[in-house]
Amino acid sequence: xxxxxxxxxxxxxxxxxxxxxxxxxxxxxxxxxxxxxxxxxxxxxxxxxxxxxxxxxxxxxxxxxxxxxxxxxxxxxxxxxxxxxxxxxxxxxxxxxxxxxxxxxxxxxxxxxxxxxxxxxxxxxxxxxxxxxxxxxxxxxxxxxxxxxxxxxxxxxxxxxxxxxxxxxxxxxxxxxxxxxxxxxxxxxxxxxxxxxxxxxxxxxxxxxxxxxxxxxxxxxxxxxxxxxxxxxxxxxxxxxxxxxxxxxxxxxxxxxxxxxxxxxxxxxxxxxxxxxxxxxxxxxxxxxxxxxxxxxxxxxxxxxxxxxxxxxxxxxxxxxxxxxxxxxxxxxxxxxxxxxxxxxxxxxxxxxxxxxxxxxxxxxxxxxxxxxxxxxxxxxxxxxxxxxxxxxx
Numbered sequence: 001x002x003x004x005x006x007x008x009x010x011x012x013x014x015x016x017x018x019x020x021x022x023x024x025x026x027x028x029x030x031x032x033x034x035x036x037x038x039x040x041x042x043x044x045x046x047x048x049x050x051x052x053x054x055x056x057x058x059x060x061x062x063x064x065x066x067x068x069x070x071x072x073x074x075x076x077x078x079x080x081x082x083x084x085x086x087x088x089x090x091x092x093x094x095x096x097x098x099x100x101x102x103x104x105x106x107x108x109x110x111x112x113x114x115x116x117x118x119x120x121x122x123x124x125x126x127x128x129x130x131x132x133x134x135x136x137x138x139x140x141x142x143x144x145x146x147x148x149x150x151x152x153x154x155x156x157x158x159x160x161x162x163x164x165x166x167x168x169x170x171x172x173x174x175x176x177x178x179x180x181x182x183x184x185x186x187x188x189x190x191x192x193x194x195x196x197x198x199x200x201x202x203x204x205x206x207x208x209x210x211x212x213x214x215x216x217x218x219x220x221x222x223x224x225x226x227x228x229x230x231x232x233x234x235x236x237x238x239x240x241x242x243x244x245x246x247x248x249x250x251x252x253x254x255x256x257x258x259x260x261x262x263x264x265x266x267x268x269x270x271x272x273x274x275x276x277x278x279x280x281x282x283x284x285x286x287x288x289x290x291x292x293x294x295x296x297x298x299x300x301x302x303x304x305x306x307x308x309x310x311x312x313x314x315x316x317x318x319x320x321x322x323x324x325x326x327x328x329x330x331x332x333x334x335x336x337x338x339x340x341x342x343x344x345x346x347x348x349x350x351x352x353x354x355x356x357x358x359x360x361x362x363x364x365x366x367x368x369x370x371x372x373x374x375x376x377x378x379x380x381x382x383x384x385x386x387x388x389x390x391x392x393x394x
Contacts, residue, residue: 070200081218265390267295269303274382276318276326276373284371284386295388303369305332309391310363312340314371315356318379320346326353326375333367353379360391 269284276282281301290296294306316328325345329336342355371386373379 078215083220262392263292265290265292265294267303267388269297269384269386271382271384274384276375276379276382278374278378280373282316282328282371282373282382282384284384290388294390298368301370303386303388305363305367305369305388306390307363307365309393310361311358311389311391312361312369312387313356313358314342314384314386315354316342316371316382316384317352317354318382319350319352320377320379322349322377323347323351324353324376324379326355326373326379328355328357329372329374330357330369331372332361332369333363336372 266288267290268287270287271282271284274283283300284303285300286297294308295310296304298304312330314328314330316326318326320326323346325343328342329338330340331337340357340359340361342357344353344355346353369388371384373382
C-alpha cells in the first residue's frame with residue numbers, strides 16, 4: 001500500500017511514512033518501468049476492526065401529520081332503573097244506568113217437515129193352507145196369521161227455521177264520564193352508567209364511522225290511574241238481532257281402515273224332468289254346497305237353515321197333459337207361507353206352467369225349508385232351481 005503523499009519513490013519527501021523503503025538501496029535517477037503483471041488473487045479479508053464511536057445525534061426532523069382518530073371504545077353498562085312513581089287514587093264509580101225496555105218476541109217459525117216413516121215390522125206367520133177343493137177349484141185360503149209387531153218409529157224430522165227477530169229497542173242514554181284522576185309523580189331518573197374504558201388507539205388512518213347510539217334508559221313507572229268516573233245508566237236492551245247464517249259443515253274425519261269382510265254363505269239346489277205329484281214335497285238335489293254348515297240338506301226334500309236372515313230365490317216350470325193349475329208353497333219356521341208361493345193356471349191341454357219368487361226370511365232359530373206342490377192334477381217334466389244366500393247384519 002502506498003501512502004497518499006508518496007510519489008512512487010523516495011525522493012527525500014519528509015511525508016514518507018517509511019512504507020516505501022527504496023531509500024535503503026542506491027537510487028537511480030532513471031528507472032525502467034516494466035509491463036504490469038496480472039493481478040494476483042485477492043487475499044483473505046482481514047479481521048473486522050473495533051466499532052467506532054457513536055456520532056452525535058442529528059437535528060430533529062419536522063413533525064409528521066397527525067393520523068386519523070381510532071374507533072370509539074365500547075359503551076359502558078346502562079345505569080340502574082329509576083324509582084317507580086306512586087300510584088294515583090282510583091276514581092269513583094258512576095251510577096248505573098236504567099235497564100232498557102225488552103223488545104217484542106219474534107214470531108215462531110213454521111213447524112219442520114215430518115220425519116220419514118219407520119220401517120214396517122216383519123209380517124206375521126200365515127195360517128195353514130186350506131184343503132184342496134173337489135179337484136176343480138182352489139180350496140178356501142187358510143186363516144191369516146197374527147199381524148207382526150209394528151216397526152220402530154222413524155226419526156223426528158228437522159226443526160223448522162227460526163222466526164224473524166223482533167225490532168231492536170232504542171239505545172239508552174250514555175252515562176256521565178267520571179273525573180280524570182290526578183297524574184302520578186314522575187319517577188326519578190336512573191343513575192348514569194359508568195364510562196367504558198378507552199379502547200386502544202387505532203392505527204393512523206381515516207376517521208372511523210360514528211358508533212351506534214346507546215339504548216335509552218328505562219322510563220319511570222306510570223303514575224297511578226285516577227278514580228274512574230261513575231257509570232252512566234244502562235240503555236234499554238234492544239231486540240235480538242237476526243240469526244246469522246249457519247257456518248259451513250266441518251270436514252269429515254278420516255275413515256278408519258276397512259275391516260276384514262268374511263266370505264259369503266250360500267248354497268243352491270236343482271232338479272230336472274221331475275214328476276210333481278199333488279201334496280208331495282218337491283225333490284231337489286244339491287248343486288253348490290255351503291262349506292260353513294249354515295245351509296245343510298237333511299233329505300232330498302228338506303234343507304236345514306241356521307238362525308239368521310236369508311235371501312231365497314226359486315223358480316219352477318212343468319207341463320200339464322190337461323188344463324190345470326199349480327200352487328208351490330214354501331214352508332219354514334214351522335209353518336207354510338202362501339205369501340211367498342207361486343201360482344199358475346192353464347186352460348188348454350198340453351200346456352206348460354212356470355213361476356218364480358224372491359224374498360228374505362228370518363229364522364230366529366234352526367229351521368227346515370221345503371217346497372210343496374199342489375194343484376188340480378199331477379205335472380210332468382218339472383224343472384226346479386233353489387238358491388239361498390245368508391245375509392250379514394250387525
